[in-house]
Amino acid sequence: MRTLLLMVGFILFVSCELFTSRQKHTDRLINEELMAIDWNDVDQYPLFEECDELAEKPLQLQCFREHMIRHMADTLEGLEYQVSEDLQDTVRVDLLIDEHGFITVLRVQGTDTVDQMIPGFNDEITERLNDLTTVKPAIKRGVPVSIKFRLPIVLNTEN
Template sequence: MRKFWCLYLLAVLTSCNYFQSQEKQTDQLINDKLLAIDWNDVDAYPLFENCDESANKQVQKECFQETMLNYFSSAFDDVEFEVENDINDTLYIDFLIDEHGFMTVLEIQEKDSIKKAVPELTTELSQRLNNLTTVAPALKRGTPVSIKFRLPIVLNTTN
């Protein structure tokens, strides 16, 4: 019996968690959980009114992308620019949808060739795109979060 108590006492004394406070154990558990979360992905994409919020994540993403493309197409239907030389290039528009569902243009990245050919393009894009409609914000673990995305726009004036 004496050997049993000695082994038990030795096991208890050498146990790492025995001397660690409950607060430290809780902090460690929280840190482990936070590290396991993929902060570069959302649980639910921003949704327009026509998108089904009960659909799976992939369907929500496709609905969001399709609706955005339709909105951009209609916003630029009546825009016309005249250029002297042909353009075949891509510009990128960075958007932010905040945790309240408001969309804003963060940056329009274009090459010098586009700036020279169509100097008023960035201004026109910013004016039209900053008047975007609001959406239901993206969700991460049930909490509304901000999300950034990049939209490539291909400019091709060649015949």
């Protein structure tokens, strides 16, 4: 009888441990998978229609940047400012491309020199670039995701 009681107790103990260990095992696998994901990279960059979505990632990024720069140049074409002295500087534009492919200017990071010589330049850039076209969003593990980019605008004037 004592042996039977010990066996029943052992079986109950082991069966409870099985449920607990399965949950712990599942949690551990999920945590390992989450830790293995590189959250700073995407599987596919945002793409303009002219870009090949089957191309390798570096080519996708290159195509995206080239088309984005072309769109920015077309959008900013015709902006004219007069400055009192030569200006050679770079303004950086932080863009957000959301999971729907909409492009938004997060920030225009100019310099004090640009702010002094061309008042309102950052606001004008933001206003014009917020009307850019949409793109196919970036993809991470099969899901559309938001991504940020920083693109430079080089200012070079001659009096």
